[in-house]
Every structure is written in C-alpha cells, then in structure tokens.
Amino acid sequence: MKSATLSSFDEMIDAEGQVRPAYAGYREWYDAQNPKWLERQGKAAESVFRRTGITFNVYGEDAGQERLIPFDMIPRIVTSDEWTRLSRGIEQRVRAINAFLHDLYHKREIIKAGKVPERLFLGNEAYLAEMVGFTPPGAVYTHIVGIDLVRTGTDDFMVLEDNARTPSGVSYMLENRETMMAMFPDLFTKVQVQPVSDYPRALARSLAACAPPAARGSDRPVIAVLTPGIYNSAYYEHAFLADQMGAELVEAGDLRVVDGRVRMRTTRGWKAIDVLYRRVDDDYLDPLTFNPNSMLGVAGIMDVYRAGGITIANAPGTGIADDKAIYSFMPEIVEFYTGEKPILKNVPTWRCSEPEALRYVLDHLPELVVKEVHGSGGYGMLIGPTSSKSEIAAFEHKLRARPDNYIAQPTLALSTVPIFTKAGLAPRHVDLRPFVLVSPEGINITPGGLTRVALKKGSLVVNSSQGGGTKDSWVLAD
C-alpha cells in the first residue's frame, strides 16, 4: 500500500527536514563516507552472510531453498531515554503475561472478575488442559518473549503482537551487529552503542536458573536446544543459539525417556537433560499427549515435565497468551495483574466475534488490516488498502463464515527509517522486536532487538517470509 496517503513518522528526519538527535552522530559519520564504498561494503556483507550460512528456508515455492534475509546497512537508532521508557513498558507487559498464564492454569481470577471471557480459551487450541494445576519450575511460563512494537510518533510506540511461544530472529539481532562492527569499525568508535552480544550468555543463565527439581544439587544444569531439524526455516538460529550457549542441539531422534528423565543419546550413553529450549510447537512436543503422528517430539516428555524431571522452555500452553483474540484484552490483563496502567499501548483492535465490531469491520474492509486469530508470519491476512475489490470480496466471504477467527486493526502509519539505495537514502516502514528473557532472577531485555524493514517503497509488510529485510538496531549509550 502507498503510505503517501498516511503521514508516517520518520525516525531520522523531522518535519522540518532536520536530523533528529538519535541519528545526529550517525549522520555525521554517514555524510563523510563515499557512497560507492558503502555500496561495496553492502555487497561484501551479503557474501559474508552467504558464506556463514545465515539463511532461512522458505516454505511453499522453492521448497528447500535457502535464502538470505536482506540486510540493510543503515542502523535503526533509539536514544537511551526512549529505550528506558520502552523497556519499562515491555517489562510490565511480560510480567503481566506470566501472571496471566499462571492464573489461567490455576485459579482463573481474571475470569471470575469478568475481565476476560471464558469462551476465549476454553475452545482455544493453544490452551492446554494438561497444564491445569501445574506450575513450571521457577513459575516461569515464557522464558523467551519477543514483543513486536510499531511506532507512529515521537512517543507513540504500540505493541502489535506478543510472541510468547518460540519467538525467532534473535540470531539476526546478533549477526547484524557483528556484521556492522566488521564493516564499519570506526563508526562504533564515533557513536557509542549499547552492546547486544551478551544475549547468549544471558539466555543460558536464565534457562539454568529455571532448572527443574530433578537438577537440584548440580551446579551446571544440562541445557539442550530442540530443533525440528536442518530443513526448518529457523534452523540456522537454533544451531547458532546452541553453539553460542555451549548447549547440545538435539533432534527428536536423539531423545528418549529413560528412568524418568528425558535423555539424549551420546557417544557415552544416555545423558539426562535438565532444561530443554524447544523450538518445536506444543502440538509436536509429545506424541503421547498431543499429536500422535508427531515425529518431532519425545514420547512421554509431558509426564517427565509434570513430575519435575525437566524444564521445557517456553512452557507448553503459553501460546494462549499471544493469541490475537487475547491480545485485544492485554490492557485489561496488564492492569489486572500489575495494578498499573499499561505503559505500552495496544493497537486498537476490533474483535470480529462481537457483532457490533464485525459490522464495523465489514463496512470498512478497504481501510483495515484483518488477521487470523491464530495466524502468524504475515500469512492469511487482508491488508485492505492494497487489496483489489475481488480480493476484499473473497476475504469478506471467509470473514462472514467464521467471524470469531478474525480480528481487525486500522492500517497504521508505521514509522520509517531510511534504507541504503544506489540513489541515496530512502525511507521505508519498520517495526521492532525486542527480546526478553524471564527467570526467577528477573527480567532481562537486550537493548535493541530486531528491526524488520519493508524493502519495497510504501509497503507495510515487514515479514521476512514476505520480502522484508532487517537492520541493526541501536540503543545509544547514556
């Protein structure tokens, strides 16, 4: 869609054409560089990505092909003050999500208080009856969270989506920074940027702090990353994180329940795993409990889990908290569990399950974004302003047939940050996914996150599966 009709907030340049303070240091450096040289550096970066195998697999067409996520060399920058406000909001929201999950699987006070309707989760596939009455080790449900933020003004950051299952992209956050530092070392001596490189250590610490009762007494809990395998779209990231943490990267075929523990087949025998950072969906986790046809899971792992023999991160059943139908209740949820007003706003959302909202949505389809409640990755959604009449009509048909499967939001004027093009800097729409770690020792938010950028002029779709790229994301030092 053409954003020309929407006036977007540009993060680098203000309405008067002046460089905003966050970008002052960077622009000074940038303006002193030779554009031809920058272009060559960009090409060099791409070949580094290819050689290091920082690729993702695309499902659907060209199945099995590995692609690069395009990397843009212009950083996305926020100031230390902006970040402080943001991280307070993120922390508040993540605390609320964990409290909500605990409540939902125990006393359900929030439902008794009438803040969230019971029907939202009782019929919801992401809600797992197996988790009722069980508290995960350390009472942590979402060990790793990605909060998708969009910006529409100086102080207007809004949460577009909570990713409480298995958020991905953190390897790009780390590799983008590495690449930037390798390409432009002098830049980092001119502009002080808060480092992100501690993330893998923080992740390992955070996971270890959630070790299960069976691991008590061992000073170094055994952590493993469970991947669906080398053909998964995020395999690179799974391997990267395991490697950075010094943890084993396991597949279902390596695991078996032996003597009440989940164990991996090593060259010396079966070794017990204390904490499993799993990158497979709930449904595939345990063929005995969930999908009986799953080849990606471990038979009996849920029994071991409930008996305190292993920690599963994130906990099964957390998906209920990032469901798009639940999303619209997040302001109430935050307030209910923290007693505070939410610091981060939600994007206004119409729940199509409600007749009045549905009527509004049907009347305004050409200007709205309509999403499937359980969808992700930018698939199965309608972006009204860029869709043809027949596409809208087809979508309307689906919407009328199953209104409770959809939510709708206004088409937001996402902020823009310039990308590097041969013709110079050109503004493109972005979002931001900061990564949050939760453990009994506290909440850790890496300063920055993953900035996704829609590379096509005017496009609002930033998903990598839909042709989006990424940028290094900076939080300036104090």
Next chain:
Amino acid sequence: MLGRSAWGIFWMARYMERTENIARLLDAGFRMALTRGISVASDEWRSVLVTLGLDEEYKALGGEYSGPAITNYILRDKHNPGSVLAMIEAARTNARMVRTAITREVWEATNESWMLLKDMLARPVKESELGNVLDVIRRQATSVRGAMEGTMLRNDIFNFARIGTHLERADNTARILDVKYHVLLPSVAWVGSRLDNAQWEMVLRSVAGERAFRWLNAGALDPKGIAEFVILDGRFPRSLAYCYAKLNSNMAWLVKGYGFDTGAGHLLRDATEQLNQTSIAEVFEYGLHEFITRFLATNRRIAEAIAADYRFIA
C-alpha cells in the same frame, strides 16, 4: 557429544576425504589419457570406475568409455549418488547438522566448498576446465581439513573426524592399489613393460606420492617398492600404515577420554598390529589382491563397530 553428531562429523570427514581422492584419481586418469593412446585411455577410465565401485552402474546406464563422459558421470551426474557433487552436498548437509560440533571456520570452509563446486559442476565440465575443477576440489578438501586442524578443540569430536578421514583414506588408497594390480595388469608378462611403469606412476600420482617416492628412491620405479611405500611406509601420509597409526592414536584418545574401551578399539588395535608385522614379501606371497580384499573388509568392520559402539544411530 551426541551419537548423531559423532556420526555426522565422521561422515562429513569421510565425504571430504573421498572427494579429494576422487579428484586425484581423475587427475591421474586424465594425465594418462593425454600421454597414451585412446585404447589405453579407455581402459584407464574404466579402471577409475572400478576403483570407485561404479563400473556396474555405469555400464547399466550405457555410458561410453571416454574421458569426458566418465568424468562427468563421476563428478556431477544426478544418476550417480556417489558423485563428487552429491558428496560435497552430503558433507555440507552433515556440517549443517553438526554445526554446534564444529568451529565457524570449519563450517565456512565446508559451506564455501559447496557453494564453489555447486557452481562449477552446474554444467558439464569441459576438458579444458577439468584440471581447474579437480584442483578446486582438492584445495577445498585441504582447506576444510586445515580449518579442522587449526581451530578445533582436541576432544572426542575431533577424534571422530580424524577417524573418519583416515578410515576413508585407507580404503581409497587400498582400492587404487588393488585396481591397478588386478584390473590393469592382464598378465604377468606385462610386469616391467613401459605401459606397466606408466601405470605404477599413475598409482603414485593418485595418492600424491610420486614426488616422495622419487626422492626416496632416486627416481627409480619398481612395483614392489611402490606397493611397499603405499602400504607400509609410515612416513607417507596416504599409506595404509600411516592411516592406521592415526586411527590408533585417535582411538586411544577416545578410550582415555571416555574411560572405557570398546570392541571397535580391540578390532583396530589387532588390525594395526597385524599390519605392522607384515613385510612386503609376505604381502606378495599372500597375493596383493587377496591382501587388499582382506584389508578392505577389516576396514569396513572397524567402521561398523565404531558406529555401533559409539551409538551413531539409535
């Protein structure tokens, strides 16, 4: 380490080693074809197929016994699951699978080999390009092995990689020797002829031993001496004796590190001892072909025992 990772790195090392040896074999065949007549050349090319165990398959496909047809079959034919391209792909897939067991440099070297060769072998290789392609294959294998040598921790992961490399190398060296002797020499009367000498030279070339042998023997070529060099000379890095010395030291580290011995360890030590006590006279008395056949079977048994004892597969 995971049994699957041990399996993955063991085979990754074997695949890389095999691509290198295939490149040498083709290079020697190519040279032979350049210097001898057409009819000799087609025998040579067939011997290359026999060495690689691909003769039957190739015959079934009805391919012609010419240099370009055979080199393309060996390098890149999609009907050939053992092609160099397929093996580089398998090595790279394995490296991806065991990404956490190898260093970034080993991974990058492997990935780069795959990217380069996938490109070079996308189309049939012209005769004028063959030398260059073979050179790249050899250099890439060397670069992966060099990255391992220079960057990997000396632990069980490294041991399994080295064991893979040397089991494969021993297998390949033995096959090259066998085919030369068994297939290329139709009768004893040929021994010592000019053709025979050229073929022995090809054996040396296939195992990158021509220079070393010249230096050790002041330029003389004698078949027995060459067989002794390739089988028993522990100084030559592609000899059977050298490979087994390496297999032994790596196995010894595994046994020490793990604190337990295995059937594979016993088998390997027995085989090494037997090899060390054999003289070249005994080899020829027993029959070179018979000796190699027995050697290859033992080599295979050791590989199988390692896979079982170290839980490569569930």
